[in-house]
Amino acid sequence: MFMLTKKELIAELRKNLQEDYAIELEDATSEEIFFSLGSAIKGISNQKWQKTWKNYLKEQQKQVYYFSIEFLPGKLLKSNLLNLGLYELVKETLADLTIDLEEIVEQEKDMALGNGGLGRLASCFMDAIASKGLPGNGNGIRYNYGLFKQQFVDGYQVELPDDWLKKGNVWEIRRDSKAVDVHYGGNVFFEKKEDGHLKVQYENQRILRAVPYDTGMIGYQNNIVNTMRLWGVEIPHSEEGKYRSIEERRVLEDITAVLYPDDSNEKGRCIRLIQEYFFVSAGIQSILRYYQRLGLSPSLLSEKIAIHINDTHPALCIPEFMRILLDEWELSWEQAWDITSKVMSYTNHTILAEALEKWPISLMKNVVPRMFQIIEEIDRRYVLSMSAIHSDELIQRTRIVQGSTIHMAHLAIIGSHSTNGVAKLHSDLLKSVVLHDFYVIFPDRFNNKTNGIAQRRWLQLANEPLSKVLDDTIGHTWRQDSSNLKLLMNYQKDTSVLAKLAAAKQTKKIELADFIEANTGIIVNPEAIFDVQIKRLHAYKRQLLNLLHILKQYFDLKDHPEKRIHPRVYIFGAKAAPSYHYAKSIIKVINEVASLINHDATIHDQIKIIFLPNYNVSLAEKIIPAADVSEQISLASKEASGTSNMKLMLNGAITLATLDGANIEIRDAVGDENIVIFGLSEAQVYAYYENKNYSSIEIYEKNPMIQRVLNAFINGEIPNIEQEGREIFDSLLTYNDEYFLLRDFDSYCAAQSRIEQEYQNSTDWQRRCLINIANAGVFSADETVQQYADDIWHIEPLFAHESK
Incomplete structure (x- = not known):
């Protein structure tokens, strides 16, 4: 492993700043420090890069x-530092210079x-x-x-x-x-x-x-x-x-x-x-x-x-x-x-x-x-x-x-x-x-x-508080081999460990709440359930089903002013393809419902909706560690796999899901009691296709709550959505609800009620979170690519050759 001292790092930083910007370290901006630090780190990795390539050619x-x-x-800055074994050294060196590494990281696009x-x-x-x-x-x-x-x-x-x-x-x-x-x-x-x-x-x-x-x-x-x-x-x-x-x-x-x-x-x-x-x-x-x-x-x-x-x-x-x-x-x-x-x-x-x-x-x-x-x-x-x-x-x-x-x-x-x-x-x-x-x-x-996912990024880098709890509880071997997260299963009944997990989660929720306030002006309660759906905006991923339940919950509170629920913050992150008109209409409606609910004082801040714009990797790294609930609610048989489900599970969120994609394998890994499943199965979906007997209008006519929620799209209860509301209303009734939202609505609402009920028992909830974290190692990209290497590509590690 390459060894670098603090003194050498500072000297390299000073040299780069002088050569590239003609400036002293003490006078440099965060952006100038980022580019100079990046150049120093690239210089180190380039040596390894050159040697790797020469070895590939030689062998x-x-x-x-x-x-x-x-x-x-x-x-890439933090990821490169971690993978080079320089993360702590660089963080400490910058801290010695009263420079915050996170501020430097923010300069990278x-x-x-x-x-x-x-x-x-x-x-x-x-x-x-x-x-x-x-x-x-x-x-x-x-x-x-x-x-x-x-x-x-x-x-x-x-x-x-x-x-x-x-x-x-x-x-x-x-x-x-x-x-x-x-x-x-x-x-x-x-x-x-x-x-x-x-x-x-x-x-x-x-x-x-x-x-x-x-x-x-x-x-x-x-x-x-x-x-x-x-x-x-x-x-x-x-x-x-x-x-x-x-x-x-x-x-x-x-x-x-x-x-x-x-x-x-x-x-x-x-x-x-x-x-x-x-x-x-x-x-x-x-x-x-x-x-x-x-x-x-x-x-x-x-x-x-x-x-x-x-x-x-x-x-x-x-x-x-x-x-x-x-x-x-x-x-x-x-x-x-x-x-x-x-x-x-x-x-x-x-x-x-x-x-x-x-x-x-x-x-x-x-x-x-x-x-x-x-x-x-x-x-x-x-x-x-x-x-x-x-x-x-x-x-x-x-x-x-x-x-x-x-x-x-x-x-x-x-x-x-x-x-x-x-x-x-x-x-x-x-x-x-x-x-x-x-x-x-x-x-x-x-x-x-x-x-699989790069668990180094999504846990070691994105969630340092949780990583520290893991280090203190099961040692450091999980950082090299994520299957060792399983060791955490030995602590299911250890209340001190469960308390530490809860404290780590709360730290990240407070950070996200601060970020939300700074970027949207909306104040959210970090004690609330953070319910997260982050993925492309597509009809089959059913962000709209999430919204239908939010409206039901809102109307319940409006109809019963005395009612109290555990506060809930619904967090969305999603882009719609520029030409995907329907998906863009859903975004508009979510934002208008958010505006309606977030400013309604009569519900006492029991519901907040936050749609964070420009969802990307960096935003995901802020949201995922703070999530309590992972929304994986695509129509069964439509989502090939999903990977946000794996990232959220790794960070201790409870998955609320249909039996679709990799949700099935998450359920198999954690057990039925540690995931919340709802909705049609893939076989039931295909039965509807085969029999051609799905009728959304029939469900609508028989279900007063669905009527109440859907009518809100066209009767003016939700302001500023006259065109988009009608488009969505028609998609669900006139065009027979292609992704069966109305069929899964009652089941989804029941699953959401179960979430709220289970969250009240904090010890039991943390035990479920622990079980999810402990079993997330099977979804490591390291293991997935090894299967590709063995079964499809037939390639061997370089060090396998070097050891021969």
Whole structure:
């Protein structure tokens, strides 16, 4: 382990401040100190990074390349300090200088490269792959503005540019020497060579220069630093004359401007497809250039390279890999296909049919014509290869090219050797329902890898008070191996430990209450139950069900002024996609209900609603340690896994959940009495689909409370929602409540009553919290990536080689 003294750290800080800002430490701002400290820390990690890379080259180890259109690392300073073993030293050194580390951390911008669970999972995996000593790399896009910065104006979501790169990114290294050209558009044709083989020729193509920006992914105190490579777009010198107008240049810049360009119009869809091909092509070219340095035969590619497709956005990895093997390396189709399918693996992240990515043939032909040709040939050969084995109906249903549409999930499954879901229920549903046809054809390719989280960040960094209680109670081994959290089970009846857990929680609740007041002006009671729902705003995640219960509770208090409940603070954090009108209407309604309830003195502050804008990793790190209740209330069968459920469980929140995604595995880990389950099961949901006998209007007509709550959306009781209230009312009744909120309403309200009742017995509640914390180790990303490494990627830790 690298040793650094306080004296050396101060000297390095002073040197950086003088060289970069011509300023003394005593006169430096917090921002200047952050960048100077970041440079010092990067200098230390760079030494380990260089050594790691040299060892990979020397050992010629098989490496995995994790392709994801999203990465959501959040801030890296504290994480890097922890993983380098420097956290306490830096904190103490700064304190000696009367500098608060937290104030320095606040100067860092979140790396806004993702939207939600998909991107955060990718970042948790990057941390875990390095921490397990595994040779692994991330491959993504260096978005200039990420998703968007969310603000609320008159209750409405407003999207502003998230200019996270405005002052630079201290952690990245631009590598001009590793830049590659990406070609798109134009026409593709074939010319016969003298030897009779066909040579691919291109005309009128556009060329993009892809420049890699590498960030070191530091393993937990093991001297391993892997690479997350993010690609930025530029105009090649040879193309300068073709981009004459500002408008043409803006189109090019749009390729890496934002995550998920609005695809509700043709221009947006075109940019999005170019974006996907851009980072795929750049990454594949980079990987194969590295492989050529090894001087090995193409036939050994799958023994040295694994490429993982994180959801369908990078599915073009398959035809792009084929393109290089066929067109540049001049392998036969059979050779190239055999290698490609052995190299590629795919994670499916969704059950929703509309989320399985599809592209119009016309757009694919126009934007990436060579990709279309290769996909078309993959499809043709797939049909031929299956024709003697399976029925024509089954083959036609599983084709990649169907009518005028290209199905990217079909391409990902057919072109890879492994398809996994991300929770047991999700993987089972993929096999039995969503991708059942493919399971019939390729049963050996399907497997489950339940998601995991980087527990170092979500406990050691986000919740120091709880971490200290754990250190004092069970020792420090849990920090290295989260399965040792199980040792806490020995203290279920130790009232002093339970009291310490309660005190740690209260510390974080007070901190969050202070943050809420400072940022919203609303005063909340830290003695209240903090009830938290933090995730993307989507109809299937059912933030609206949460709101319906809040309204019921509010009306109960209004109708019975003498009634007293345990105070409750409902905390929301969520962004809606810019083009997702319905989700944005729900945000508006939540904010208007919050305004109504928060300012109603007649309910004596028994309910508060806090919708914190611009939910991101840093905000999650403030909310999660303070949560008492974890809302995981998606309609059963719709949430692939969830990871906020794991983070909240780890921090001692009680899960209020449907039997969906990884909630089932949380229940299995903690036992029925330590989780609060409600609502329809997946089997009941599918029974409604099969029998087509769900009637929301019938439920409405028979349930006076549902009538009272829903009518409030259209009768003026909730101000300023005339349009949005009608939209929501109609979605639940006229359009028959797609996600069965009304069917689950009574069950959900009963579960909420159980929460309130159980919270009154503080000792019993803390025992339940302890059991959740103690059993959270099974959801460590370290364990998840080890399963990927063993079962799918077939990679070994670097130190496994070094010890041989």
